[in-house]
Amino acid sequence: MKANIDSLDVAGKRVLVRLDLNVPLDASGSITDDRRIRAALPTVKKLLDGGGRLILISHLGRPKGKPEDREKFTLAPVASRLGEILDRPVKLLAGDIDGAVRDAASLKNGDVVLLENLRFHSAETIKDKKAADDPDLRAQKDAFARSLAALADVYVNDAFGTCHRDNASMFTVPQLMANKPRVVGYLVQKELDFLGGAVSDPARPFVCVLGGAKVSDKLGVIQSLMTKCDTILIGGAMAYKFLAADGHDVGGSLVERDLIETAKNLRAAAGDRLMLPTDSVAAREISGEAETQACGLSIPDGWMGLAIGPKSVKVFCDTIAKAKTVVWNGPMGVFETPPFDVGTMAMASAMADATDRGAITIIGGGDSAAAIEKAGLADRITHISTGGGASLEFLEGKPFAALDVLDDAKAHRVCG
Numbered sequence: 001m002k003a004n005i006d007s008l009d010v011a012g013k014r015v016l017v018r019l020d021l022n023v024p025l026d027a028s029g030s031i032t033d034d035r036r037i038r039a040a041l042p043t044v045k046k047l048l049d050g051g052g053r054l055i056l057i058s059h060l061g062r063p064k065g066k067p068e069d070r071e072k073f074t075l076a077p078v079a080s081r082l083g084e085i086l087d088r089p090v091k092l093l094a095g096d097i098d099g100a101v102r103d104a105a106s107l108k109n110g111d112v113v114l115l116e117n118l119r120f121h122s123a124e125t126i127k128d129k130k131a132a133d134d135p136d137l138r139a140q141k142d143a144f145a146r147s148l149a150a151l152a153d154v155y156v157n158d159a160f161g162t163c164h165r166d167n168a169s170m171f172t173v174p175q176l177m178a179n180k181p182r183v184v185g186y187l188v189q190k191e192l193d194f195l196g197g198a199v200s201d202p203a204r205p206f207v208c209v210l211g212g213a214k215v216s217d218k219l220g221v222i223q224s225l226m227t228k229c230d231t232i233l234i235g236g237a238m239a240y241k242f243l244a245a246d247g248h249d250v251g252g253s254l255v256e257r258d259l260i261e262t263a264k265n266l267r268a269a270a271g272d273r274l275m276l277p278t279d280s281v282a283a284r285e286i287s288g289e290a291e292t293q294a295c296g297l298s299i300p301d302g303w304m305g306l307a308i309g310p311k312s313v314k315v316f317c318d319t320i321a322k323a324k325t326v327v328w329n330g331p332m333g334v335f336e337t338p339p340f341d342v343g344t345m346a347m348a349s350a351m352a353d354a355t356d357r358g359a360i361t362i363i364g365g366g367d368s369a370a371a372i373e374k375a376g377l378a379d380r381i382t383h384i385s386t387g388g389g390a391s392l393e394f395l396e397g398k399p400f401a402a403l404d405v406l407d408d409a410k411a412h413r414v415c416g
């Protein structure tokens, strides 16, 4: 178990808090979903109430160093949203890191600042694997991490959504702060408790619902969950790879041909535990006005399966209804475009009903989280993870270097 912020006395201390404030923005730069900001609040409030001097750090999107990226990926909307919710100013430190070091020195107890997007510095995302073969990259990453580490007396990681990355701020900074407290925040703690609990000691039947476009993204998680859960329901575009592997005609549905063999092997290994849709809603194009047709296992040429069909919806919902633990990641079709949202919305309702009946329900991944919000059912789910890739990799059982580097609860001393 990792030490968390409860073990800290932060009064008068400069606390570097790595958050995942990578929120979706619309074309005008307005935040379309502030869930990740709200999820960070318990930690931020606790540290402020404790008299800490907070330096918040995060990335936003994947800027590539183009001049227009400075505006497109600025954390300015996040700073103002956070300020509104906290009801105190959150200054955005947009200058260079040395300027931030100077500003951090003048912070007072209960002050909070947010550093501009960490990914404006290319060193942030240098992977350790690449740096191992390139001393210049290693030096760049270390120098950047050293300047961040110099900002603070304490390091807090509450950026669950980024925990699968070895970005400088996630891994190298705490590595360099070895003589200072390095702990997790309440969000990371909660994510580990729920996601970890679901896979290590699930109440059974344990059902996983997996969807989304690509099998390649989810191969590892399917392989790993296959050994842990009682049933895996597969829907969305991903299902057509498996149906194609079974020899069905899937028309123009999305298929990664090079993965058909792998899909066959997974199917054979999973046996009856892996359930696929037996019908689909198909169309010739992805459009709300498109002509649709109900298809069985085969889809005609020129048509694409865009959502699971009504028979599959019923079977999937009945399976969820009997479960004691349900983990859902990935939509059951093109849910952004009705009528192809029907299956996804049905899963959202089935999850909420399962929670009401006492099951533990967990949602991971931005799309399923967005679907549950769209359905207005978010408050009837046990836990909605703030991680997309991170929650998948965690469920898959991959180690997270960004967490391993932090202090263990036992070994932790109170910072006083």
Ligand code: 3PG
Pocket: 020, 022, 061, 062, 161, 162, 165, 388, 389, 390
């Ligand atoms: C995410 O949304 O997946 C996290 O914020 C991590 O971002 P990344 O996938 O660009 O590293």
Ligand code: MG
Pocket: 388, 389
């Ligand atoms: Mg990601």
